[in-house]
Amino acid sequence: MRRVSSAICCRHAIVEELAGFGARVHTCSRNETELEECRRRWEEKGLHVTVSVCDVSVLADRESLMDTVNNAGQSLFKPAAECTGDDYARIMATNLESCFHLSQLAHPLLLNATIAAGGSIVHISSIAGIIGLPALAVYSMTKGAMNQLTRSLAAEWAHDGIRVNCVAPGGVRTDLSSDHKKQMAAAGRSREERWSLAGATALVTGGSKGIGHAIVEELAGFGAKVHTCARNADELEESRRRWAEKGLIVTVSVCDVSVRGDRERLMDTVKATFDGKLDILVNNAGQVFLKAAAECAADDYSHLMATNLESCFHLSQLAHPLLVNASLAGGGSVVHVSSIASYLGFPGLVLYCISKGGMNQLTRSLAAEWAQDKIRVNCVAPGAVTTDILKQVDPEDLDKEISQVTTNSIIDDFNMVKNHTVKFKRTREVMASATSSGERWSLAGATALVTGGSKGIGHAIVEELAGLGARVHTCARNAAELEECRRRWADKGFTVTVSICDVGVRADREKLMAVVNDTFAGKLDILVNNAGQVMFKPATVYTAEDYSGIMATNLESCFHLSQLAYPLLANASLAGGGSIVHISSTAGFLGMPGVVLYGTTKGAINQLTRSLAAEWAHDRIRVNSVAPGLVMTDMNKNVRARDG
Incomplete structure (x- = not known):
């Protein structure tokens, strides 16, 4: 069976989902052959879908099209310094201008929506609109702008009973992403060709396993002298021995980052090891557990906060005088390892999410305050990574919680929003005449x-x-x-x-x-x-x-x-x-x-x-x-x- 390209990624799934719920759907694409093949298959499934050929980057094409799910998009994998004016104009027209213009054109139709709750616009954004991704600068820019367009239209059109939302999926295996993978592979260079950290010094907490272990190996592989810590002495020593066999320069010490005294002793060791200088601090050590918010005890709260949040702040404080003396020309760097859970609400992970949300804001605040000291402060927010910390969470419990947030909670939230939107116009009319x-x-x-x-x-x-x-x-x-x-x-x-x-x-x-x-x-x-x-x-x-x-x-x-x-x-x-x-x-x-x-x-x-x-x-x-x-x-x- 021939594989349909752009029409069978996430936009194809949206068409099938909406039509499967009984909606009459119109969709568009640039490729007429693929589009007709999809239409035929949908017809065989009994779905009511009509189609038309449209290039949403073209103003005239948009004016002939009415679709309230602004999903069509294009990506460009290219270093920012190499993007041409045509690259920029094409991506902006396809990904951003089309969303705004189609929303404008759809406004009078949405005002006449047949659903009691009113019309809805959904913009398909991306995780790239929230986090920074190399070689996707223009694409990310359009998605960040789309997020703000969503907020602004939602505020302006609420009184018309039109809801405006966006979704920001992570990496979805589509033709769009597979093209990037090929380009990345073709552009791949060896570690030595990319850069060197020879002479640099780094402290990575929680380096005996998981993400921390990978960071230690990466930094040491680039030539940095790395010190790392963990609570388990045996695991730490075994890691040190393997790193030594690989020729990596890594020293270690036992430390429980949730304990203030341990953190102070750790930084004393780092100071002595690196002669009072530090180039890179990676606050990686953390803890997670799955527990209903109403059942979390005082000890649960205090221990998780001490491990995940207080340790980041205190170690950054302690490292400040060493980072000020960084040997790298660009100055010192602090990297906090946050999580996608710092942006989304996950039932059963409330304390973990709080600690990571706090870490994100700690990053912004320290970055603003320490910029004058030539210390950069950033954080990364990975999604689920199969490490020992995640293995501690029972998969069945996690699946249960995630299914609740992706089904029941979303349905309940939608119904709540729908009910409140129905009442919104009446409330507004009452407020307008109230004194x-x-x-x-x-x-x-x-x-x-x-x-x-x-x-x-x-x-x-x-x-x-x-x-x-x-x-x-x-x-x-x-x-x-x-x-x-x-x-x-x-x-x-x-x-x-x-x-x-x-x-x-x-x-x-x-x-x-x-x-x-x-x-x-x-x-x-x-x-x-x-x-x-x-x-x-x-x-x-x-x-x-x-x-x-x-x-x-x-x-x-x-x-x-x-x-x-x-x-x-x-x-x-x-x-x-x-x-x-x-x-x-x-x-x-x-x-x-x-x-x-x-x-x-x-x-x-x-x-x-x-x-x-x-x-x-x-x-x-x-x-x-x-x-x-x-x-x-x-x-x-x-x-x-x-x-x-």
Whole structure:
């Protein structure tokens, strides 16, 4: 049977999936022969598919075509320095301009969509739009732009009842990717022809197995002198012996990176071994376990965070003076080994996902702060790699969790979005004519917990929720301020109860939730994790107490309070189910010098949000975060005062 090329990759699968659900589908391609062959096969399967020949890079062709799944695309495997003007124009027209123009052309048709929930646009992006891939610069650029086009159109066309989303698949074995493979093989050069790291020094954590082991071999193979560490002395020595047989220069030491004292001893060894200089630090050591978020214990949280996140920050701190003295002309480099789990929500892997999300933001923040020291900071986010760490996860458990997120959770989320979209126009019409919060909507009978409600953003949230009729409980550390707020709220007729709580203390959080449980008779509709702390300080001078304090207040409290609130939210009285809102920050997306730890906690909160949303969707608990920019609260006034 003849193999059909461009029409039977992921776009072919989309046609079959939609038609298999009963939709009438129109699709297009440049190759008329292949397209007609596909149409014939679809007809034999009883699928309603019509076709037309179209080159989506051509304006006139697009104007004769209406298709709301913008999937047609083209890739180009070529070093950025060699891309011509024609290369650029062709890829941009095919991959990006076509998406925008077709969406424009489809807008009036989507407004008249026959489905009750309204029209839908789906852009087929790529993992290349999120991570950097060599020799795919122009392709990656179009996909990154497509991601932003999605956000912008979604915001602008929401009031028209048109949903706009994109999907970003990883490598899919299509003709498009097989062509790249051939080109890569043809362009392949030996290690010696690529570059040399002769004379360079490197520290790689967790180098006795898995990804770390491969990194050690690669660096040493390029001529670098490498030091690595692991917890198991026997495995480490066996690896060292094999490397020596290969002629690789690798020294080793035993270290548990979750232990602060071990990390300090490790860096002392590295300093002595490499005469006070270090060119490359690879923070690779990590841990993963599969466990429902509601069942994670305090020890689970503290150990995983110490291993995966705190170790990266502390070792980077300790390595800073050595990296400043790097012998390589380009300066020192830090590479954090993150994970695709830092971008996606995976049920059962919430703590792992949080740690990797925090690592991504740590990368941005350190990169911004240490650029002046000629230290580059980057991270890589691989997908699933069959290493010993992944073998620890039961395949059946993993398959079960993944199947939940790819079937039930997605269907539930789609239905939830569909239902809310149906209501959106009515809500918007009501809001347009409303002049007060009471006229917009009502939260009468709803219950809410807002942490840190005595001032700033938290205070405003308490007033808004109570003004809409909700019964609100809030907490703060300062008893006098809290009581003054409660008195003023009572004067306004708001139903607000209060209690003293330092959310950075685990026992206080447990007492707080016990009070909420009693106050609201075992039910809770809304949890707003707002309480937080910011600290303006260079990354190199943070102490262990600084780290633990801000992590407990900003991150651990969000996770633990969400855990504690879970059974109450599962009993929510509102028809739509329970809601959790985490107050994040733009610092969770951008690299900002001086607030490295604050940014790290907010990046981790963003990933906590995704992971809990995926895991708790089947319990009808929505989890979201908001990321405001600079708001002039007492917290930020204190920062500005200290900064002069």
